[in-house]
Amino acid sequence: MTEFLNDWGITVLVFLPLVGALLMMFIPAKDEESHKLIALLTTVATALVGIALFSEFDFDRTADLQFDVNTSWISVVNANYHVAIDGMSLPLIALTLLVVPLVIIYSWNHIPDPGNAKMFLMLILVLHTGMLGSFVAQDIVLFFVFFEVVLLPMYFMIGVWGGPDRLYASIKFFLYTLFGSALMLVAFLALYWNTGSQTFDMQELASLVAERDIPLGTQVLIFGGMFLGFGIKVPMFPFHTWLPDAHTQAPTQGSVILAAVLLKLGTYGFVRIAIPILPEAAVEWAPWIGLLAVIGIIYGALGCLAQTDMKRLIAFSSVAHMGYVMLGIATLTPFGINAAIFGMVAHGLITGMLFFIAGSVKDRYHTLEIKRLGGLLVQAPKMGWILGFCTMASLGLPGLAGFWGEFPAILAAYNPADGVSTSLFRVYMVIAAIGTVFAAGYLLWLLQRTAFGTPSDEFADDPEITDMNMTEWIAWTPFLVLIVLFGFVPGIIFDITDGAVVESLKTLAR
């Protein structure tokens, strides 16, 4: 068993969803129940494979790549099929494995218009493969392929199952991200040529860059290409404008996956690829990344305050929250990057939950216009309290998961890595701390306007407005439990990520 997992574990993990999708191709579209069942079973099986892997994972050496598989793939360019898991990717893989099955459970009675569960669920499965692949890839070509695989299913999800403005939003999402990817690819190629066209392996590249004495200017440029690719995906200010449109138009499931996992591909790219391979350039870029991060925090919050649509507000809040993650990354310290990874997981759970709630509110009220809502606590008390809980989590209340992404990032900004301006980052620290007030402002204001008060006449006697149903409970409970658990026992994540993060910053210390 152990041997099998070592050799095949990750491959099975990544491609099992694709197998499920293939299977579904042969079943007629009108048999929706079978499709739902197959999709669910596939994702649950994938999660079980993940659990098997995690149980074999050696948590005492999280810094090492485990279940490492490295075989030749495209030998012409020395690209390898190199996959492995370490402490940095494990939490994000776990998050993905958790979110996707829950999204499918939620889909049980929430297939968005115009229906067609077959296509919808198949796309989710393809997406699943893409996301998992991105997190396990240890070769940048392989990473790039998976990174791009993710794009298309999401494009179709928004474009076919989205809201009224779906066409514009989906194209914008697709092209904007692709634009970044193109530059990222160029940066990867430049890296390849500059290190002697030997390998695309992340770890080998890191040591080659150190050996080869590549001029700092070149490194900075290459980092810039990656920065655009990853920064658009995060998204960082000012490359964020695709996000509110994509989120607002996407179906609930799309929004949840987008917020919970897809955005993390960008931040993960920074901590996995850009910084370890190009540490010196990272030091040069850090002040700028930090600047955009804190602008994002305040700007995203102001954007939230101006929204009239609940879902768009939550989307904008992602800009602010990812600002904290990027601030943690920009410090280039183990503590800051640990906080950033914690922030990724926390944001995935919390904002994912908020999008779930927005989706369910939309199902009941057929609108998300904040002005028309109100009194959710009267009409659907349990859902209202869950919304209250999630807003508290989202504003970074200590004792819930959000805090451990936010406060440690602020803390880390006090003392960034050597070579990064301390005084500048202390200014960022204060701005980020001020950002917590804004976060409380827009989230509580949202809560007040949607959950408190009494329902408007329009909806007061609407029989469609009911409290939580069974699929919602099943899909949401794990999120809620984990938000509390990680809030009180943050060590669960910090212990896993720490070793790998420290290892990845070894190149910086040189």
Added chain:
Amino acid sequence: MSVFSSATSIFAAAASDESFQPSDWLFENVWIVPAIMLASFVYILLFGKTFPGKDRVHFVGLTAISAALAISLLTAFTWITQYEGEQGDHSAQTSAFVDPSIVTAVDADEEGDKAKDSSRGCLAESNVVGDLRASDDEYALGSLLLNDIGSAELAVDAGEDGKGAGHIKAKPVVRCLEWFSTGSFGGESATGDTLKFHIGTIADGQSIMMLVVVTFISFLVHLYSTEYVKGDRRYVHYYAFLSLFTASMLFMVLSSSTLQLIVGWELVGVCSFGLIGHWWEEKPNSDAALKAFLTNRVGDIGLLVGMIVLFFGAGQTFDIQTINYLAVHGGLSQTTMTVAALCLMTAVMSKSGQFILHTWLPDAMAGPTPVSALIHAATMVVAGVYMIGRLYPVFWFGMSIEGSPINALAFVGALTVVGGGALAFVQNDVKKVLAYSTVSQLGYMVLALGVGAYTAGMFHLFTHAFFKACLFLGAGALSHACHHSFDMKAEMGGLRKRMPVTFATFMIGTLALVGVFPFAGFWSKDEILVGTGGFPSTNANGNYTLLLIMGLIGAAMTAGYMTRVIWLVFFGEYRGHVDPHDPPPVMKYPLIILAGLSVVTGFLNFPADWFGGLGSRFGLKFEQWVEPPRGDTFPVITHGDSNFLLAVIASAVGVASAALVWTYYQKLYAKDPSATEVTEGLRSKNKLAAGGYALLENKYYLDDLYQGGIADPMKGPIARAAYWLNQNVIDEVVNTAGRTSAMLGRFVYRYIDQGAIDGSVNLSGTSASESGGLLRKVQTGRVRNYASLMFGAAALLAAVFILAI
């Protein structure tokens, strides 16, 4: 460990108190108290709705709080017993001479130990506090029991002011577990080092005192609420929140690290939010809840930044005892301490309702009255005061309290005393008067800590909790009787005879608040005034004459506005329309108990030179029990000498003010028995009076400033401007790029592709239309052009890129 080696013990040997290490199972396991309340919360949350008869869910809360109270009282009792026992032993073997050279030698040895030990937080802290003698196994278990340390630290000179002499103080009992650990920061401090974060408890005089206050008031409020909140639309929620609040408050009180303190601090804030907005159907209530939370968040900026500054200043640790030790022993730079103290002060300003961030507190009265008594008078709002006490060395040195005539902290406190007191005069809502009175009294506490009168501040916190809870619950009883109104002018008056028990208890609470001899407030307020050192021959830490005067003005104001309340509520004619009478027993007994305590608690710390032999025997007990040993993790503070003349002056000022207000109402009553206030005449005659009244009525325009100057512009124009920028500038760039690409695409297609090289690129054309066909299902036509040109642009950029490299 450069930080620790710089912290030499030279100063410590110079002037520290003798101390001993109390030890008891209870001190190491006080976490049980919040745990009980947490369990109660979880139980009510999960099973409250299905509890047999949900209007009886208070059984759960009451049982839990009773247990918590019992354990707290037992802990306090054990603490006191051990202390008194130690004094007995001590007097038997008086003045065991300790050779200073031995002390130095032991200290040097300790330094060595510290240097060897690379871990931080609790472990380092136990090194700091005393000699760590825990075996490796014990360490692995995380149980760091600090037994048997005393001798090395047995000090030389116990308190130079003489009053502390002969007492040996109790050291804190700290117990920690590792919470989590992460990689450290780069730089000099650590490479590849691990930062350990601890969670734990400190049992010392201060925390045990607070434990008793919180559980005691909470118990009475639980009891009182069974009647007061009976039949409420959200009875279960109410009790769930009460339990959660008590748990969080105790969690915060017992914190052994500042990180834990932040967690508790915010959790009590969220409970406060939930309880202020308890009746959230009405917008004013949810507005008040939001205001409270957001104002506190503003202060929290200071809390976060201040704690971060201390974290790095103290060599990357959140551990409270380590920070305190370093502050006392010169391990923190003056800048660090000043910056941290100023930042933390803003947190205190919001949480403990100090000027100018106090504005949320009166609005918080929108919550149920028992909650106001518990959270917004007796416990949560003193969290800021408590935090100052917890990190007292940082404030002591950071604010340069010793020997100074003024500092920011003390001034904010004094300003709050006067500013809050003035506002209490113009309120018609009895709860609002009490709220502003709370603001004013919190000002006294902060003033006390700001001038170095640590014990006086803590003592006022202690006595205030009882008499203010008494007054708030009394106000609840009034409202219960008077048609759920708090309006003194419209619904009350002449209630003296109709509600005798309420009157008696309210009167006692008032006397205590005003500071009439021998009620509780008299003693604590007197100590604060003495502590300012502004009065001749009080020999306190500094020379805060101005603040003494402000404190006296505050005393006069307190007497004035409370006399007004007493008159309007209990004297004159009854102006309401119902038949008010005393509340039922479950509400009455808490009032009586609290009134009783408002009489006696002051004697816990009466001056040692009063009442002859009684004073030297039983005086200053509170100080001895609560104040930590000086010189170790607590600064060497001086206690002022009590002054009979000052006490007389303070009392006279209060009596005069009360008499003035009383005469005014007497005259008014003689003219018109139903009149409640006639200041129109004065205001129309005197412009200054009119202006002053308007200023007070509008609460110094601070609300308007915050709402109109900050909140509204943020929500309105600024947010809209940012969003406009987003849509019309940043996003427009993206859209324009897309449109231009598409246009360029059409141009290229029409003139170059079709015109010039048609045919030669058939192959690529086919593939393009194939992929386009796929996309056309969603978006006809535009996509291909869009996509091809985006790729074109990317390729162009790539080319530039490659050339550049």
